[in-house]
Amino acid sequence: MTVCVIGGGISGIMAALALSRRGTETVLIESGETLGGHMAEIADCISGLEPKLIEVEADPLIEVITGVTVEKIDGSRGNFTLTLSGGRTINASSIILATGYTPFDPSVWSRYHLEHPNVYTSLEFERVISLSSPTGGRLPDGIRRIGFIQCIGSRDPRANPLCSSVCCMYTANEIKTLKARNPDVEVYVFFMDIRVAGRDERTIDKLKREGVTYIRSRVPEVITDDGKLTVRYEDTGAGELKSLDLDAVVLAIGLLPSGSTRKLAELAGLELTEEGYIKVSDGVRTSVDGIYACGCVAAPVRISDAVVQAEAAASLASEDGSPPPEMPELIEPEGEPAIGLIIFTDNGTLGSYIDLEKVREAALAIDGVIQVKEVPSLSGLEAEIASLVKDGSNRIVVAGLSHRKHEEMVRDVVERAGLNRYLVEIANIREHAAWVHPPDEATRKSIDLIRMAIAKVREVSPLKVELLPVTRRALVIGGGVAGMRASLEIASHGIGVYLIEREEKLGGMLGESNEIVADLIKQVESNELIQVMTGAEIDRIEGYIGNFSCTIRDEKLEAGAIVIATGAKRFEPAGLYSYGDDPKVITQAELTRRLETGIDAGTVAMIQCVGSRDGERGCSRVCCIEAVSNALAIKEKNPDTEVFILHKDIRTYGIYEKLYRDARSKGVIFLRFDEDKPPKYENGIVTVFDTLLGDEIQIRPDLLVLSTGLDVADRMQKINELLGTDLPTDKFYAEVKGESHLRLNPVDFEIDGTFIAGAIKLPKMVDEVIAEGIAAGGRVCSLLQQEAIPREGAVALVDEEICSGCGICVQICPFGAIELVQSLVEERVTYGWPITEIKEVAHVTKLCRGCGTCASLCPSSAIRHQFFEDVGILSQLELI
Amino acid sequence: MGDEFEPKILGFTCNWCTYAGADLAGTSRIQYPPNIRIIRVMCSGRMDPMFVIKALTNGADGVFLGGCHPGDCHYTKGNYYARRRINALREILKAFGLDERVRLRWISASEGPQFAEEVTKMVEDVKKLGPNPYKEETL
Numbered sequence A: 001m002t003v004c005v006i007g008g009g010i011s012g013i014m015a016a017l018a019l020s021r022r023g024t025e026t027v028l029i030e031s032g033e034t035l036g037g038h039m040a041e042i043a044d045c046i047s048g049l050e051p052k053l054i055e056v057e058a059d060p061l062i063e064v065i066t067g068v069t070v071e072k073i074d075g076s077r078g079n080f081t082l083t084l085s086g087g088r089t090i091n092a093s094s095i096i097l098a099t100g101y102t103p104f105d106p107s108v109w110s111r112y113h114l115e116h117p118n119v120y121t122s123l124e125f126e127r128v129i130s131l132s133s134p135t136g137g138r139l140p141d142g143i144r145r146i147g148f149i150q151c152i153g154s155r156d157p158r159a160n161p162l163c164s165s166v167c168c169m170y171t172a173n174e175i176k177t178l179k180a181r182n183p184d185v186e187v188y189v190f191f192m193d194i195r196v197a198g199r200d201e202r203t204i205d206k207l208k209r210e211g212v213t214y215i216r217s218r219v220p221e222v223i224t225d226d227g228k229l230t231v232r233y234e235d236t237g238a239g240e241l242k243s244l245d246l247d248a249v250v251l252a253i254g255l256l257p258s259g260s261t262r263k264l265a266e267l268a269g270l271e272l273t274e275e276g277y278i279k280v281s282d283g284v285r286t287s288v289d290g291i292y293a294c295g296c297v298a299a300p301v302r303i304s305d306a307v308v309q310a311e312a313a314a315s316l317a318s319e320d321g322s323p324p325p326e327m328p329e330l331i332e333p334e335g336e337p338a339i340g341l342i343i344f345t346d347n348g349t350l351g352s353y354i355d356l357e358k359v360r361e362a363a364l365a366i367d368g369v370i371q372v373k374e375v376p377s378l379s380g381l382e383a384e385i386a387s388l389v390k391d392g393s394n395r396i397v398v399a400g401l402s403h404r405k406h407e408e409m410v411r412d413v414v415e416r417a418g419l420n421r422y423l424v425e426i427a428n429i430r431e432h433a434a435w436v437h438p439p440d441e442a443t444r445k446s447i448d449l450i451r452m453a454i455a456k457v458r459e460v461s462p463l464k465v466e467l468l469p470v471t472r473r474a475l476v477i478g479g480g481v482a483g484m485r486a487s488l489e490i491a492s493h494g495i496g497v498y499l500i501e502r503e504e505k506l507g508g509m510l511g512e513s514n515e516i517v518a519d520l521i522k523q524v525e526s527n528e529l530i531q532v533m534t535g536a537e538i539d540r541i542e543g544y545i546g547n548f549s550c551t552i553r554d555e556k557l558e559a560g561a562i563v564i565a566t567g568a569k570r571f572e573p574a575g576l577y578s579y580g581d582d583p584k585v586i587t588q589a590e591l592t593r594r595l596e597t598g599i600d601a602g603t604v605a606m607i608q609c610v611g612s613r614d615g616e617r618g619c620s621r622v623c624c625i626e627a628v629s630n631a632l633a634i635k636e637k638n639p640d641t642e643v644f645i646l647h648k649d650i651r652t653y654g655i656y657e658k659l660y661r662d663a664r665s666k667g668v669i670f671l672r673f674d675e676d677k678p679p680k681y682e683n684g685i686v687t688v689f690d691t692l693l694g695d696e697i698q699i700r701p702d703l704l705v706l707s708t709g710l711d712v713a714d715r716m717q718k719i720n721e722l723l724g725t726d727l728p729t730d731k732f733y734a735e736v737k738g739e740s741h742l743r744l745n746p747v748d749f750e751i752d753g754t755f756i757a758g759a760i761k762l763p764k765m766v767d768e769v770i771a772e773g774i775a776a777g778g779r780v781c782s783l784l785q786q787e788a789i790p791r792e793g794a795v796a797l798v799d800e801e802i803c804s805g806c807g808i809c810v811q812i813c814p815f816g817a818i819e820l821v822q823s824l825v826e827e828r829v830t831y832g833w834p835i836t837e838i839k840e841v842a843h844v845t846k847l848c849r850g851c852g853t854c855a856s857l858c859p860s861s862a863i864r865h866q867f868f869e870d871v872g873i874l875s876q877l878e879l880i
Numbered sequence B: 001m002g003d004e005f006e007p008k009i010l011g012f013t014c015n016w017c018t019y020a021g022a023d024l025a026g027t028s029r030i031q032y033p034p035n036i037r038i039i040r041v042m043c044s045g046r047m048d049p050m051f052v053i054k055a056l057t058n059g060a061d062g063v064f065l066g067g068c069h070p071g072d073c074h075y076t077k078g079n080y081y082a083r084r085r086i087n088a089l090r091e092i093l094k095a096f097g098l099d100e101r102v103r104l105r106w107i108s109a110s111e112g113p114q115f116a117e118e119v120t121k122m123v124e125d126v127k128k129l130g131p132n133p134y135k136e137e138t139l
C-alpha cells in the first residue's frame, strides 16, 4: 500500500525516492507551491537538488501534491487515512513526517536591527552570495568589512535553549563562497564555541589562515548610528570591551521546530520534546507505531544526516515492494540511422533565448533526421519519444537537456519506448548555449551542438545491459551498534545476514554493559536470519555488486552487498599525562564503567581532546558529550564532588546542549585552554592557563580523566586491504570524502554494492549511529530485493585480436576491472586461413564502471569504450 | 564583430565535474564567449591525446580539457592519468608551437564562474595567438 510523506524538503524528497526504489507507491505532500524546502535557498545547493527534483518529477511511483496541508489523520499502522485541505483523502500504510524547520526570526529582537539594509539573516545572505543573484554573488558596493554573529536564536533560554548544530558549519561555508566571489572582503566571526567536525574543521582552519578573524565572544547587539554598523564585544582574552565598525552583518540564525509540526503532532497524537521537536527513538521512530520522522522535524541536522534519516524512515515504512514493471520487447535498429529529434522547450521559455524556427529548419536539413518535435515539459517526453519510435525513428536526439542531469532519465524513457537505452544522445543547447550567449550566437551554437549530437548518435550501436544475478544475502562487517542494527534491518525484510565480528563478543566499543547494546545483542542472537560469527577475521573479499565472496578461515561466504561497520578504536593515551604510571589517571571510557558502581573522589578533573584536534587527528565529536554527561552523573550521586572540565570548545551539539546547561547549573566548572597551551600534569597537580581568567589555575584531582578520541587507522587499513581501496588511514571516511560526495549518498561506500555506517564514517552518538545502521541496512535491502542488477552498458571492451597482452590496462584501471586471461584467438592473415592460437589477452570484468581511461591508454588501441568510441568522438570533432 | 578573428575552441569535459560546472554557469546565466563546443566524456582519463591532435589538425584553434580536481575524480584516478598524458603531449606540441593552444583545467561542479572565466580567458588568449597555423586547409 501507499506510504504518505508529509513535507517536500530534501528529507521528504529523499524518503519518497527511497520508497519508490523499493517499489512502494508514495504520495508526497508539500504545503508550499514547490518542492525543495530550505535546501533550495542555500547558495548553489541547487546543483545537487535539481537532479533529485527531476527524479521525483519523472518517477511513476511518486505522486506529488503541492499547495495543500493535512487536516486530519485517522487510523493506525497499516491503515491511516489522511484528509487534505482540499477535501481529498489518502489511505496510507505508514506516514513519514518531514516538515523540517522554521528559521529563527531575529526581527523579534530590535537590538539586531534586521531592518537595516546591510543586516542579513544567514538565509538571506545565502541568496546574496548565490551565483543566481543579480550580481552573480558579488556584494553590493561599499561592503568591505563584514561580521558574522553566530548562535542567534540558539543556546539562549529566552529563544531556544538548544544548539542548532549546523550554523557553525554553514557560516564557514558561506564565508568560503563569499571569499571566492569577493576575495578582498574582510571577514570577522563572533562565536561562542566552534562546533564542527570532519572536513568542516579544516575549512575553518583554512579560512583562518586566509585572514578570516574568529573572535570568541557573544555579541549582544548591533549598534546603528546614522546608517553605520558597529558591534561591541568583550575580548575575553584581554578582558576588555572592544568595538568594531562593520559595513554589513550576517546573523547566523538557528533552526526551530517548524510551526506546523505541533499541529501535525496533535492530529496524529505524537509526543513532542520540551522544545517542540517530534520525539523519536531509533533516530526516526515517533511515539505512534507506523509514523516516522526524518530531517529537521526531530532535531536540527545537516543535509547528509537528514538523508540518512530519510533512508532509514523509508526502510522502516516500506513493505516489500512489487516487482518492477515489465519492459517492452526492444526493437532491433535496422538499416540506416533514422533520427528523431526532440527539442525540449522548457515550457516555451527556450524560444526567448534562441530562434527555435531556425534551429528546427537547420536540424531537418541534416542527413538522417526524419522528424523534429517540440516538447514543453519533462512529463511530455514519454509520449513524444514513444510516438517518434512508432513512426520509425531508430535513434533519438534530445536537445535542451543536460547529460549530467537528465541522461539516465532520458535513457529510461527511450527504453520504455522500445528502443535500446544507448541509442539516444543529448544536445545541451540550454545550459551550454541559450542561457549563456546572446540570441544569434546561441542559436548558431545550438545548431552546431545538435549537429554534433547527431554525428555521434549515428555511430552508436545498441549496448547490452547485462543483468547481474544477485545473491540475496548480506555481509555485515563489525558487530557494534551500527553493524547489529543494520543486520536487524536487513533481516526484518526477510534477507539473510552474515554478521562478522573480530572480537570474541558482539557489542563493539560501547560494550555489552550498555543497555542499548545488550538489547541489540539479544535481538541479533535470537534472529534466525542472522548468522553471527565472532572471533572471525576476514581474509579476503572478491567479486562485485550482487556477487561478493568473502573468505574467513577457509570458509567462503557469498553475499550480494556489504555493510562496513568496523567502527574505530579508542586512542591509547600511553605516556600522556602519566597515564599508565599514575593510577589516578584514567580514560573517560574507564570512568563510564566505574560510574556504574560509583566513584569515591572529592575532586575530578577532565581533560578534553586528548589525541584529538591535535593537528593530526580531527575532533572525535563524542568526547565532549561523554565528558559532560559523566560530570553530571558524578554531581547527581555526590553534589559535593568538584568537577573541572578543561577544554578547547565545548561541543555539545544540538539537543546535547541541554546537558551542558544542566552541568553548569549543577556547578561543574569549565575552564578553557588554548590550542598551543595544553594543560600540564606534574606531581599530582594539573596546571592550566584559563583563557577566561587570563591566569594559571592549579588543581589537585583525586581522579584525572582523559577524554581520548577515536582512532580509525587500523580499521581503515583493513578495509583498504579487503576491498582494494586506497583511502588515507589517518582520517574518518567522512573526512576524506567531504560533503559534496556524502550529502545525498551518505551511507554509500566507494565500491558499488558496499555501504558504510557508524564510527568508521565519523564518530557519532548512539542515536545517530542507529539511524545510520538502519539506513545502510535499508540501502542493502533495496539493492537485494531486485531479481537482478542492471549493469552499466557503456563499459570497456577488449579486441582480443589486437591486444598484445602488455598488461598496462591491468595496472591503470582504478577498479581492478581488467585481468589477463588465456584466450583462444583467431588471427587473420593476409593469405590463407586464419591462425588460431592461445595467447594472453586483457579481459574486462564486471567491475568496470565505464570511465574509459583504459581505452585512451592502451598502446595498441585494443580497448573500446562503448558509447564513447573513437569513431563517435572523431565524428563530433570533425564538425568543428 | 566584423572581421575580427573568432577562434574555434573544442572542449572536452568529464561528466561529473567540469560538465556540471558548465551546467551551473548556465543555470546562473553567466555569460561567456560562444566559441567553445563541448564533447562530453565520462572522465578526463578518456581524453586521448590523439583527439587533441585530430582537433588541431581539423581546424580547432584551441582545445580546452576539463576534469575534476585532484582527489575528486568520480573514478578516483582518471584525472591523474589525464594530467600526465597531456603534459607529455605538451612537450610534443611545443615543437610545433601549439602547446599554448591546449589547456587542462580542474573545475568542479560548483565552480560555474570559474568555468566561464577559464573559457573567456582561453578565447582571449587564442585570439592573441591568431588562427591555428596547422589547420589542414592551410597546410
Ligand SMILES: Cc1cc2nc3c(=O)[nH]c(=O)nc-3n(C[C@H](O)[C@H](O)[C@H](O)COP(=O)(O)OP(=O)(O)OC[C@H]3O[C@@H](n4cnc5c(N)ncnc54)[C@H](O)[C@@H]3O)c2cc1C
Residues within 6 Å of the ligand: A006, A007, A008, A009, A010, A011, A012, A029, A030, A031, A032, A035, A036, A037, A038, A039, A042, A068, A069, A070, A098, A099, A100, A101, A102, A103, A122, A123, A126, A166, A169, A170, A173, A253, A258, A260, A261, A264, A294, A295, A296, A297, A301, A302, A303, A304, A306
Ligand atoms: C542559512 C542556512 C544554511 C545552511 N547551509 C547548510 C549547508 O551548507 N549544508 C547542510 O548540510 N545543511 C545546511 N543547512 C541546513 C539545511 O537547511 C537542513 O539540513 C535541510 O534543509 C533540512 O531539510 P528538511 O527537509 O528536513 O527541512 P526543510 O528544508 O525545512 O523542508 C521542510 C518542507 O516541509 C514543508 N512543510 C512544512 N510543514 C508542512 C505541512 N504541514 N504540510 C506539508 N508540508 C509542510 C515545508 O514547506 C518545506 O518544504 C543550512 C541551514 C541554514 C538556515
Ligand code: SF4
Residues within 6 Å of the ligand: A150, A151, A152, A154, A155, A162, A163, A164, A165, A166, A167, A168, A169, A192, A193, A194, A195, A252, A254, A654
Ligand atoms: S554553537 Fe551551535 S547554535 Fe551556535 S552557531 Fe554553532 S552550531 Fe549554531
Ligand code: SF4
Residues within 6 Å of the ligand: A798, A802, A803, A804, A805, A806, A807, A808, A809, A810, A841, A842, A857, A858, A859, A860, A861, A862, A863
Ligand atoms: S588491452 Fe591494451 S593495454 Fe591491455 S593488455 Fe591488451 S594491449 Fe595491453
Ligand code: SF4
Residues within 6 Å of the ligand: A795, A796, A812, A813, A814, A815, A816, A817, A818, A844, A847, A848, A849, A850, A851, A852, A853, A854, A855, A865
Ligand atoms: S573503463 Fe575504466 S573502469 Fe572500465 S576497465 Fe577501463 S579503466 Fe577500468
Ligand code: FES
Residues within 6 Å of the ligand: A608, A609, A612, A613, A619, A620, A621, A622, A623, A624, A625, A647, A648, A649, A650, A651
Ligand atoms: S572538543 Fe569535543 S571532541 Fe574534542
Ligand code: FES
Residues within 6 Å of the ligand: B014, B015, B016, B017, B018, B042, B043, B044, B045, B067, B068, B072, B073, B074, B075, B076, B077, B078, B079
Ligand atoms: S570523473 Fe571528472 S576527472 Fe574523472
